[in-house]
Amino acid sequence: MDVYAEYEKKRCTAQAAVQLVKDGDWVDYSQCTSYPTALDKALAERRDDLHDIKVRNAITCHPVAVLEKDPENKTFTYNLLHCSAQDRTYIDAGRAYHEPMLFRQCGSYYTRGYAPVQVAMITVAPMDRQGNFSFGLTNCCQPELLSVAEHIILEVNPAMPVVYGLEEDHIHISEVDCIVESREPLNTSPSRAPGDLDRQIAAQIFPYLHDGMTLQLGIGGMPNALGELIAASDLKDLGMHTELMSDGYLALYKAGKITNRKKKLLRGKGIFSICLGSTELYQFLDHSQEVLSAPMRYVNSVETIRQLDDFISINGCIAVDLYGQVSSESAGTRQISGTGGQLDFVTGAYAAPHGKAFLALPSSRVDKKGVRHSNILPLFTQGDIITTPRTQAPYIVTEYGVACLPGRTTWQRAEALIAIAHPDFREDLIQAAEKQHIWRRSNKR
Incomplete structure (x- = not known):
C-alpha cells in the first residue's frame, strides 16, 4: 500500500x-x-x-x-x-x-x-x-x-x-x-541556572578534566556551572556520550568545546539516549549530522562505556554516609528521582582504562525552619535508597573538596569524607566514626 x-x-x-x-x-x-x-x-x-x-x-x-x-x-x-x-x-x-x-x-x-x-x-x-x-x-x-x-x-x-x-x-x-x-507543546525543561554553591562544587571537579575526554553530565545547576567553566576554559576536543542530553551540552557545542574528534568509539559523533531541555536545544538536534541517538541498552552499557577510555562521568547525589554508600534518589522513604543511569555510569567509568566518575553534592542543606543539616551522614537509618553501593563508590565532591574512595578502607573513607563535610559537623562525624569503629585509633585530633 x-x-x-x-x-x-x-x-x-x-x-x-x-x-x-x-x-x-x-x-x-x-x-x-x-x-x-x-x-x-x-x-x-x-x-x-x-x-x-x-x-x-x-x-x-x-x-x-x-x-x-x-x-x-x-x-x-x-x-x-x-x-x-x-x-x-x-x-x-x-x-x-x-x-x-x-x-x-x-x-x-x-x-x-x-x-x-x-x-x-x-x-x-x-x-x-x-x-x-x-x-x-x-x-x-x-x-x-x-x-x-x-x-x-x-x-x-x-x-x-x-x-x-x-x-x-x-x-x-x-x-x-x-x-x-497534534500541535501540543513538546515537554521542555530548561536547565536550572547555577548558583554560587554549584560553581564552588564545579571548581573542585574542574582540575580533573582534560583535553580529548568524553564527558557524561547529569542535569542540574552543578553540571551547568561546570559547563560554564569549560566553555570559558582552554579545554578542547571534548566528546559527548550521555544518557540525557540537556542544555549544558548545547552551550558546549556552541562554544566549540565538543568536537568528538578524539573519541575512541564513534569518532566525530556525540551520542545520547534521551533529550530534555529547551526548544533551542531541540532545534539544534533537528536533522543534525553531529549527534546521534541510541537505545539505553547501548548508551548505558558498561561494555560500551569501557571502550571510551578517557571517560569522565559527573552526576549529583543527595547524601553519602561515612562508609561511602550513596543515596541519589530518595530522602528517607520519600522518592525524589530514581536510580536512572547513575550506577551504569559509575560502573562503566571505572571499567574504562582512564575513566573517572564523580558524584557531587552540597556538604549541607538548610531546612524550612532555618536549621542546617549535614549531607554527609554517619550512616543511613531512615529508609534512604542506596543508589551506589559502597563497593562502587567513586570520587565524592562537595564545595570543600574531593574524596577518592575506590580501594580505601573504612577508616580512610571516614577521614576523606569528614574532610569535605561542612565544618560545623566534622567533630560530630568524628565522634560517630569512633562509635562505629571506623576511626583510626592513632589518628591525632
Whole structure:
C-alpha cells in the first residue's frame, strides 16, 4: 500500500484512538518528550467507562490529565520509571508509584515480560517519504517498548525534531494502529541556572578534566556551572556520550568545546539516549549530522562505556554516609528521582582504562525552619535508597573538596569524607566514626 494512503487510513482523532484501551490494560507513554499530551487528555475523558488502567511514564514535565481528571484514582494508576518535580507531587500525595530500574536494563524489562504493554502511546516526528516516523528526542527503550505493545498509537507532532540514530530510531507506518496529529507543546525543561554553591562544587571537579575526554553530565545547576567553566576554559576536543542530553551540552557545542574528534568509539559523533531541555536545544538536534541517538541498552552499557577510555562521568547525589554508600534518589522513604543511569555510569567509568566518575553534592542543606543539616551522614537509618553501593563508590565532591574512595578502607573513607563535610559537623562525624569503629585509633585530633 502507498504509505500516504495508509497514513490517511489510520489517521483519526485522539478520542477515537484511545478506544483501543480496554479494562485492565497497561498503557505506556514512554519517557520525557515522547509524552503524548493530546492522547493523555483523550484517555482522561474515558475515566467513567474504564476500569483499572495502569499508565507508565518517566520524567513528567506538566500535570497529567489522567490524574487530574481522576483525583481519587478510581480508574487510573500512574507508574514512574524516573521522577521529576511534577511526579514528586503525585508520589507525595500517594497518587503515583515508582518503578525501580536500571536504565541499561530498562528495555529488557519489556522484552522479558516484566513490564507488560497493551497500548503504547508516543509522540514522534512527522512521517517521511518512506513511511517512517523518527523517535526524535527519545530513543531510550522505545524499540523494546514498541516491540511488545499489542497496539501502537502515534501522536505526530511537527515540533518533534528528526534525530538520526545508531539503530532502531524510527517506526514504520505499517507497524502502527492509529495516527493522531497534534500541535501540543513538546515537554521542555530548561536547565536550572547555577548558583554560587554549584560553581564552588564545579571548581573542585574542574582540575580533573582534560583535553580529548568524553564527558557524561547529569542535569542540574552543578553540571551547568561546570559547563560554564569549560566553555570559558582552554579545554578542547571534548566528546559527548550521555544518557540525557540537556542544555549544558548545547552551550558546549556552541562554544566549540565538543568536537568528538578524539573519541575512541564513534569518532566525530556525540551520542545520547534521551533529550530534555529547551526548544533551542531541540532545534539544534533537528536533522543534525553531529549527534546521534541510541537505545539505553547501548548508551548505558558498561561494555560500551569501557571502550571510551578517557571517560569522565559527573552526576549529583543527595547524601553519602561515612562508609561511602550513596543515596541519589530518595530522602528517607520519600522518592525524589530514581536510580536512572547513575550506577551504569559509575560502573562503566571505572571499567574504562582512564575513566573517572564523580558524584557531587552540597556538604549541607538548610531546612524550612532555618536549621542546617549535614549531607554527609554517619550512616543511613531512615529508609534512604542506596543508589551506589559502597563497593562502587567513586570520587565524592562537595564545595570543600574531593574524596577518592575506590580501594580505601573504612577508616580512610571516614577521614576523606569528614574532610569535605561542612565544618560545623566534622567533630560530630568524628565522634560517630569512633562509635562505629571506623576511626583510626592513632589518628591525632
